[in-house]
Amino acid sequence: MSHKIVSKRQLGEEVFWARIEAPLIARARKPGQFIILSINNDYSERIPLTIAGADAAEGMIELIWQKVGKTTAELADLREGQSIANISGPLGTPTHIDNFGTCVCVGGGIGAAPLLPIATALKAAGNTVLTILGFRSKDRLILETEFAAISDELIVTSDDGSYGRKALVTEPLKELCERDPKPAQAFVIGPTVMMKFCCEATRQYAVPTQVSLNTIMVDGTGMCGGCRVEIDGKPKFVCVDGPEFDGHLVNFDLMMKRMNAYKKQEQAARAAYEKHRCKIGLDE
Amino acid sequence: MQLTRSTGAKSGWTNDRSDRCAQGGFSAHALLPFDARWTRGLRTHPTGSRTVRDEERQQQLQELLAKQAAGELKPKDRFAIAPQAMPEQDPSVRRCNVSEVALGYTKMQARLEAMRCLQCKTAPCVQGCPVQIRIRDFVTAIAQGNYPEALDIIKENSLLPAVCGRVCPQEVQCQAKCTVGLKFKDVEKAVSIGRLERFVADLDHGEGAVPSVAPATGKKVAIIGSGPGGIVAAADTRRAGHDVTVFEAFHKPGGVMVYGIPEFRLPKAIVEEEIETLRKMGVEIVTNFIVGRTRTVDQLMTEDGFDAVYIGVGAGLPSFMGIEGESLVGVYSANEYLTRANLMKAYEFGKGADTPIAASKRVAVVGGGNVAMDAARTAVRLGAEKVYLIYRRTEKEMPARVEEVHHAQQEGIEFHLLQSPKRVIGDENEHVKAVECLRYELGEPDDSGRRRPVAIEGSEFEIELDTVIIAIGNQANPLMRQTTPGLEFNKWGNIVVDENCKTSMEGVYAGGDIVLGAATVILAMGQGRIAAAGINTYLAGK
Numbered sequence A: 001m002s003h004k005i006v007s008k009r010q011l012g013e014e015v016f017w018a019r020i021e022a023p024l025i026a027r028a029r030k031p032g033q034f035i036i037l038s039i040n041n042d043y044s045e046r047i048p049l050t051i052a053g054a055d056a057a058e059g060m061i062e063l064i065w066q067k068v069g070k071t072t073a074e075l076a077d078l079r080e081g082q083s084i085a086n087i088s089g090p091l092g093t094p095t096h097i098d099n100f101g102t103c104v105c106v107g108g109g110i111g112a113a114p115l116l117p118i119a120t121a122l123k124a125a126g127n128t129v130l131t132i133l134g135f136r137s138k139d140r141l142i143l144e145t146e147f148a149a150i151s152d153e154l155i156v157t158s159d160d161g162s163y164g165r166k167a168l169v170t171e172p173l174k175e176l177c178e179r180d181p182k183p184a185q186a187f188v189i190g191p192t193v194m195m196k197f198c199c200e201a202t203r204q205y206a207v208p209t210q211v212s213l214n215t216i217m218v219d220g221t222g223m224c225g226g227c228r229v230e231i232d233g234k235p236k237f238v239c240v241d242g243p244e245f246d247g248h249l250v251n252f253d254l255m256m257k258r259m260n261a262y263k264k265q266e267q268a269a270r271a272a273y274e275k276h277r278c279k280i281g282l283d284e
Numbered sequence B: 001m002q003l004t005r006s007t008g009a010k011s012g013w014t015n016d017r018s019d020r021c022a023q024g025g026f027s028a029h030a031l032l033p034f035d036a037r038w039t040r041g042l043r044t045h046p047t048g049s050r051t052v053r054d055e056e057r058q059q060q061l062q063e064l065l066a067k068q069a070a071g072e073l074k075p076k077d078r079f080a081i082a083p084q085a086m087p088e089q090d091p092s093v094r095r096c097n098v099s100e101v102a103l104g105y106t107k108m109q110a111r112l113e114a115m116r117c118l119q120c121k122t123a124p125c126v127q128g129c130p131v132q133i134r135i136r137d138f139v140t141a142i143a144q145g146n147y148p149e150a151l152d153i154i155k156e157n158s159l160l161p162a163v164c165g166r167v168c169p170q171e172v173q174c175q176a177k178c179t180v181g182l183k184f185k186d187v188e189k190a191v192s193i194g195r196l197e198r199f200v201a202d203l204d205h206g207e208g209a210v211p212s213v214a215p216a217t218g219k220k221v222a223i224i225g226s227g228p229g230g231i232v233a234a235a236d237t238r239r240a241g242h243d244v245t246v247f248e249a250f251h252k253p254g255g256v257m258v259y260g261i262p263e264f265r266l267p268k269a270i271v272e273e274e275i276e277t278l279r280k281m282g283v284e285i286v287t288n289f290i291v292g293r294t295r296t297v298d299q300l301m302t303e304d305g306f307d308a309v310y311i312g313v314g315a316g317l318p319s320f321m322g323i324e325g326e327s328l329v330g331v332y333s334a335n336e337y338l339t340r341a342n343l344m345k346a347y348e349f350g351k352g353a354d355t356p357i358a359a360s361k362r363v364a365v366v367g368g369g370n371v372a373m374d375a376a377r378t379a380v381r382l383g384a385e386k387v388y389l390i391y392r393r394t395e396k397e398m399p400a401r402v403e404e405v406h407h408a409q410q411e412g413i414e415f416h417l418l419q420s421p422k423r424v425i426g427d428e429n430e431h432v433k434a435v436e437c438l439r440y441e442l443g444e445p446d447d448s449g450r451r452r453p454v455a456i457e458g459s460e461f462e463i464e465l466d467t468v469i470i471a472i473g474n475q476a477n478p479l480m481r482q483t484t485p486g487l488e489f490n491k492w493g494n495i496v497v498d499e500n501c502k503t504s505m506e507g508v509y510a511g512g513d514i515v516l517g518a519a520t521v522i523l524a525m526g527q528g529r530i531a532a533a534g535i536n537t538y539l540a541g542k
């Protein structure tokens, strides 16, 4: 069964959104879960992407991704009406949603996408939702209106000051943690280094912090162990034990190294793809 | 052997093949492109003298048959026939390709090998076979040149002879019991039952050989997992006329036979053919469907109308050693390494395939089973210059098939026996740079009867490496347990079943590695068959 892309648009520099037919996954998924897809059957790689939204009645899931390696670039070149050969899921343990009181949700870059369903569910569960979204620059801003609709307070930052407040997300995060009463729970999703510094910040204020890890994966069912990270000194599999973990226990430094294991190969593959793409005239 | 690779990057495997393999004997086989489909009956043997030898063999066979016809063939004549060696790709050539290593008997070899069988009245070999194939009878049929009959006999008990002939540990099963081997006090001189099984299976081109299906019963059966157990359970329940759907988590069906066991040992085309047969029988195969996540067992039965379920999800949770440094970059589980290489075709990275794998130069594989041999031999084929196999006991205790151990040694893998890693050491980039090992000696026998390895204190030493592959076994994947309340598991996380492979849940059967712990293809197949019989009986009374 292949999965048709029913609509697709570009959200920002290198960032794309698509709505895709996947009725079984749409029906089963819960916030915090992800899928693994491969574009074709035989030679494509399998990559994990968080489910950014779903419509069970219509059998649709929404994915948001940033062009990084070859597969995400190829995905960005697919058009409406074209299909993805394999999507399996929903994978991972769903987010624990509860009425915590006040929650801080921090999304960095593309991390805003997986954060949205969690923030939405937190709001629906009765929490006061304070959101911080950080982007490199204005052209990478995504999902601002969507978050505005479900947040009690929304702070947008950019690294270069081209939009919102010129700051790293840790700055407003510390401010929110200093409020009285301090937030009951923080949810942080974004680049690994950002999650690391956010966790260092919330640790100072003893605010429990959930992070969602996006490691390299193969099967997504616990079979290979390629996704493992060190949590409190012990190996855990992100695809089954996660993707969410207590951020204060994650060994982020090791995780970053593991994430870069294939960096050279990825870059070479993407470069080769872009070259080929030019030749066949996909670059309009 | 000193090997050179032209580039550090995994850019051109084919490019550096010439210098890596120049010293090897030339073979047309080596020139096959990697995606070359293995075709039955279309194999090139490396020995040019094959036809000449076959003429000699034919003459020998004629003489033996004439003697037999005259009623003069004695056991001593049979003992005098040399055990037939399996034609193989030359080690220096096969190091550089992923084509099958063992090439299969010629007809003359098969018939001569079959003539070695004494046709024992008690057929002890049958007792050694987990599914009691009538071995004596099929071997006799081969000796007579009656191949279709031989295959029919095998298929009474085994649905996947082309697979089992290749991967069964015959030396501890049927061949261990064979009178001929006992007579020579050498199991390697037993009748080569596995090779004969493979030989007749390979002659069968699968043309039109689709098993017949009984009239529709209107009952629905779900098979979870498409490994050998699932394939057999699907075939047997479908034959009874049920509407059968196989659900597979991966994007390709076949289980360990496609993601674990490498092409050079079990060509994917064989497994594909078996899956195709299921499709032709009308079995629906749904991939990318993870039972427990996409739908639960309960949902399949209460909402989706399935009347019975077979759970054959395999072991599927790699064991790690729990030592320091096991999460460093460059440490793989064998499952990950083999999945990248096999299923995802990482050996063609940059040449069509998108999945990368480490460009390793010095690799250590930890373990002594089939999985360890497969990982080590795959590392060789991916271009590693030095591959070590580190095992806590001695070669005698290795659980791997003897043939694979031999093949690994021939391919230049260096065995480090009575050693085990104590920690993995990383460089400043958290990348593996060495393992620290301890030496061991064998102490008293443990529960399994094997002598327990005991670490020698103060015997630490280091081996420099860039990749470590952990192949010390698989445990039960907890997903089924977590998502199927009402299903009983033992303390190791394996599903508890009765003698009919029935679980604690009505209408739910299970078999293979999820029940037995990491076991074998033939045992999984056997349980798939028992479970299917159970399901058929259950549904007949429903």
Ligand SMILES: Cc1cc2nc3c(=O)[nH]c(=O)nc-3n(C[C@H](O)[C@H](O)[C@H](O)COP(=O)(O)OP(=O)(O)OC[C@H]3O[C@@H](n4cnc5c(N)ncnc54)[C@H](O)[C@@H]3O)c2cc1C
Binding pocket: A221, B167, B168, B169, B224, B225, B226, B227, B228, B229, B230, B247, B248, B249, B250, B253, B254, B255, B256, B257, B260, B261, B262, B289, B290, B291, B292, B312, B313, B314, B315, B316, B338, B370, B371, B374, B401, B479, B480, B511, B512, B513, B514, B518, B519, B520, B521, B522, B524, B525
């Ligand atoms: C590298 C390697 C080499 C081996 N070599 C040999 C050998 O030489 N000889 C031998 O006899 N045995 C060998 N074995 C063992 C043998 O392969 C297994 O015992 C056998 O395959 C088990 O069969 P199974 O039916 O239990 O299913 P498996 O082959 O384990 O397949 C299970 C299938 O279920 C799927 N699955 C898992 N969870 C779910 C889910 N929740 N929903 C849907 N599908 C799911 C998996 O993706 C998989 O495809 C080897 C194993 C490995 C790993």
Ligand code: SF4
Binding pocket: B116, B117, B118, B119, B120, B123, B124, B125, B126, B135, B136, B139, B177, B178, B179, B180, B191, B193
């Ligand atoms: S035990 Fe050996 S010799 Fe006897 S019937 Fe079996 S295969 Fe033939």
Ligand code: FES
Binding pocket: A216, A217, A218, A219, A220, A221, A222, A223, A224, A225, A226, A227, A228, A237, A238, A239, A240
């Ligand atoms: S991706 Fe293989 S175990 Fe998590």
